[in-house]
Amino acid sequence: MVEFNKKIKERFSIRKFKSDNIPDELVKEILENARWAPSGLNNQPWKFVIIKDSQIKEEVASQTHYSQIISNAPLCIAVFYDKDVGYNYVKDVQAIGAAIQNMLLAIHNLNLGGVWLGEILNKRQEVERILNVPESFELMAVVALGYSTEKKAKRSRKSLSELVYLNKYDHKWIVSD
Amino acid sequence: MVEFNKKIKERFSIRKFKSDNIPDELVKEILENARWAPSGLNNQPWKFVIIKDSQIKEEVASQTHYSQIISNAPLCIAVFYDKDVGYNYVKDVQAIGAAIQNMLLAIHNLNLGGVWLGEILNKRQEVERILNVPESFELMAVVALGYSTEKKAKRSRKSLSELVYLNKYDHKWIVSD
Numbered sequence: 001m002v003e004f005n006k007k008i009k010e011r012f013s014i015r016k017f018k019s020d021n022i023p024d025e026l027v028k029e030i031l032e033n034a035r036w037a038p039s040g041l042n043n044q045p046w047k048f049v050i051i052k053d054s055q056i057k058e059e060v061a062s063q064t065h066y067s068q069i070i071s072n073a074p075l076c077i078a079v080f081y082d083k084d085v086g087y088n089y090v091k092d093v094q095a096i097g098a099a100i101q102n103m104l105l106a107i108h109n110l111n112l113g114g115v116w117l118g119e120i121l122n123k124r125q126e127v128e129r130i131l132n133v134p135e136s137f138e139l140m141a142v143v144a145l146g147y148s149t150e151k152k153a154k155r156s157r158k159s160l161s162e163l164v165y166l167n168k169y170d171h172k173w174i175v176s177d
Numbered sequence: 178m179v180e181f182n183k184k185i186k187e188r189f190s191i192r193k194f195k196s197d198n199i200p201d202e203l204v205k206e207i208l209e210n211a212r213w214a215p216s217g218l219n220n221q222p223w224k225f226v227i228i229k230d231s232q233i234k235e236e237v238a239s240q241t242h243y244s245q246i247i248s249n250a251p252l253c254i255a256v257f258y259d260k261d262v263g264y265n266y267v268k269d270v271q272a273i274g275a276a277i278q279n280m281l282l283a284i285h286n287l288n289l290g291g292v293w294l295g296e297i298l299n300k301r302q303e304v305e306r307i308l309n310v311p312e313s314f315e316l317m318a319v320v321a322l323g324y325s326t327e328k329k330a331k332r333s334r335k336s337l338s339e340l341v342y343l344n345k346y347d348h349k350w351i352v353s354d
Binding site: 003004005007008009011013024027028029031032033035036037038040042044046047048049050051052053056088090091093094095096097098100101102104105106109110116118121131132133134137140141156157158160163164165166167168169170173175 | 352
């Protein structure tokens with residue numbers, strides 16, 4: 001129980017990978033976790049394109065300032081919002097955030113490393129064209145993953161006292177550390 | 178390792194609760210998990226209002242068709258997007274989805290039950306007024322939680338074959354079950 005929450009709290013982004021390929025069985029496990037994320041009306045508005053082909057991966061890499069991360073990763077997963085099954089943009093985008101988080105947790109838990117790339121959304125239409133997705137697909141993120149060469153990371157977060165209020169905004173929630 | 182991913186996949190929404198209060202220590206643990214979610218530029222655009230006061234809880238409950246769930250829960254957590262620390266609406270909303278998912282996973286893992294309420298966003302300005310939050314706060318969701326009286330739920334998800342493509346949209350990803 002403690003261990004599970006520890007896993008959630010200790011997860012960090014990995015941006016450098018070994019060249020080893022990831023077995024399909026693990027890719028499947030990661031996507032299984034994404035698939036079970038919650039969504040409004042259970043509409044599951046997500047779609048995924050696994051990018052293994054190195055030429056296509058390079059084309060996608062060229063659309064971001066972080067091209068080295070994508071080039072270096074043995075595998076990427078492009079995550080899309082499928083507007084054809086969407087019902088509310090804000091709630092659907094939240095659900096996709098939940099699905100991506102499930103993927104990252106599964107990656108960490110499988111002793112792989114991964115990173116959620118968002119800057120590439122500046123070129124989302126180019127990526128959508130490269131991957132030949134239908135008009136209804138909107139790129140939400142690219143997750144790069146692989147076996148990690150990094151051991152730890154500097155991480156920081158705001159304290160709960162900066163984030164949490166009790167009953168109304170007028171009262172900060174004070175809890176002992 | 179298997180156990181961790183199983184926890185992610187087995188989690189389900191709980192909408193009926195015992196009257197028992199949740200110790201602050203557990204509430205803190207849930208929010209700790211939210212706090213460690215990833216966000217673009219690590220901007221952590223989330224804020225939380227814990228609602229325990231029964232009068233305020235009733236006022237919030239009256240803003241949704243699912244008022245019974247909120248009334249019945251010993252505690253709710255309203256999740257806000259703080260636009261003052263945001264940098265990109267889509268990425269910030271995804272990050273908040275990730276933080277909410279971390280909360281739901283922590284709730285499940287602590288043997289509590291919870292549900293992500295979104296319909297209340299139809300009355301988000303009323304909720305924002307009740308909780309007296311600043312102009313910069315936009316309601317994203319209310320999570321109702323408590324000790325569960327439910328044991329299991331009917332759950333369904335689309336299969337991976339309906340969701341996943343390889344390299345380009347033209348190729349479905351075929352993986353054995």
